[in-house]
Amino acid sequence: MVPLHGYLVVSALLFVIGVTGVLVRRNAIVILMCIELMLNAANLSFVAFSRELQNLSGQIFVFFVMVVAAAEVTVGLAIIVTLYRNWKTIHVDEIRMLKG
Amino acid sequence: MELFLFVIFSLLTVGSAAAVVWHPHPVKSALFLILSFFSMGGLYLLLQAEFIALMQVLVYAGAVMVLFLFVIMLLNLKPRGEDRTAFKVRIRWAGPLALLFVGGVLTAMTGALARVAPAGAQGPEWVVAQGGNIRALGRLLFTRGLLPFEVTSILLLVAVVGVMVLAKKERR
Numbered sequence: 440m441v442p443l444h445g446y447l448v449v450s451a452l453l454f455v456i457g458v459t460g461v462l463v464r465r466n467a468i469v470i471l472m473c474i475e476l477m478l479n480a481a482n483l484s485f486v487a488f489s490r491e492l493q494n495l496s497g498q499i500f501v502f503f504v505m506v507v508a509a510a511e512v513t514v515g516l517a518i519i520v521t522l523y524r525n526w527k528t529i530h531v532d533e534i535r536m537l538k539g
Numbered sequence: 540m541e542l543f544l545f546v547i548f549s550l551l552t553v554g555s556a557a558a559v560v561w562h563p564h565p566v567k568s569a570l571f572l573i574l575s576f577f578s579m580g581g582l583y584l585l586l587q588a589e590f591i592a593l594m595q596v597l598v599y600a601g602a603v604m605v606l607f608l609f610v611i612m613l614l615n616l617k618p619r620g621e622d623r624t625a626f627k628v629r630i631r632w633a634g635p636l637a638l639l640f641v642g643g644v645l646t647a648m649t650g651a652l653a654r655v656a657p658a659g660a661q662g663p664e665w666v667v668a669q670g671g672n673i674r675a676l677g678r679l680l681f682t683r684g685l686l687p688f689e690v691t692s693i694l695l696l697v698a699v700v701g702v703m704v705l706a707k708k709e710r711r
Binding site for chain 1: 569
């Protein structure tokens, strides 16, 4: 059986790759994808801890995280489509109406 | 054997996640993300979470990524040269910081590990006695998690209505 630490290392790496992607990429869709990566990293540690602590609540939690992630993606992509319609770009450096 | 599969799946997951960030073309980023989600489903199988593994492949690698690819192709995005040079400057700073952050996250996680409660009662034998992972999860979901489950439907309804309002063309 692979120990918990193995899964935690994978989860930490995935989370940090997601954070890095949000910070360095400027394409709004890629930023949304990196947010998905971070949610998935959290899910992986939920399931790993669920096995380690022999408690299925972690997997129930992952189910709800997946529902929230699906809702978030649909709303986020709708916002991106609307942004593209108004600005003809989804480059987040060029969309700065709120910057003042 | 399990260790071998774990190494293969985790290398695939982390490697293709890095490719998502690295690749300049959004369509290829999305395809790498699908590969990453699939191999994460393999990791869930190794953790004996069959239901979550199925959901991972159906919801994430299926529905969510189809949505991503659909929007990318709808907007017809192409990589731009000036983005790439700015990206290379940023990654030079972000790379070492990210490694530092991995260290921080791991320290926090091992700190949490020191405080974990003793093992619960829902071990593999209990799950088998319940009739499998999916049956055990379903029973839990519809007893202890019933209220959150119903609230979820409201969340999905709000998301559907919100998307319709957002994506509707404004008439002037």
